Amino acid sequence: MTTHDANPCLDCGACCAYFRISFYWSEAEANGLPPELTEKVNPWLSCMAGTSQRRPRCIALGGEIGQTVACTVYAQRPEACREVQAGDEKCERARLHHGLPPLNPLPQAA
Numbered sequence: 001m002t003t004h005d006a007n008p009c010l011d012c013g014a015c016c017a018y019f020r021i022s023f024y025w026s027e028a029e030a031n032g033l034p035p036e037l038t039e040k041v042n043p044w045l046s047c048m049a050g051t052s053q054r055r056p057r058c059i060a061l062g063g064e065i066g067q068t069v070a071c072t073v074y075a076q077r078p079e080a081c082r083e084v085q086a087g088d089e090k091c092e093r094a095r096l097h098h099g100l101p102p103l104n105p106l107p108q109a110a
């Protein structure tokens with residue numbers, strides 16, 4: 001088994017280029033996220049830069065979606081990023097959007 005088999009996120013990155021990754025503005029400072037990697041949404045919310053545009057892609061995502069990717073601020077990433085788990089509903093939605101196969105395919109009807 002390769003590392004990528006063990007962690008499907010390493011050759012995916014779909015959820016970093018599908019949702020707006022927003023958070024209460026002070027979370028960025030508390031996590032040590034560089035301000036230039038965030039954008040203001042409103043007086044209360046900020047988001048990862050690049051994720052509120054029509055075709056979202058987080059500025060902190062390195063690599064190519066569906067190939068090899070890495071979060072360049074992994075330790076400082078906001079809670080919203082940590083909430084998405086490989087194989088959950090949000091993950092599967094993002095993967096589908098990017099044309100990647102589901103991690104938990106539905107069983108075939110008999």
Ligand code: SF4
Nearest residue numbers: 009012013015086091
């Ligand atoms: S969409 Fe799923 S598999 Fe892909 S990076 Fe996000 S959590 Fe990981």
Ligand code: SF4
Nearest residue numbers: 016058060061071081
């Ligand atoms: S901060 Fe990292 S984990 Fe979160 S959306 Fe950006 S690249 Fe993905």
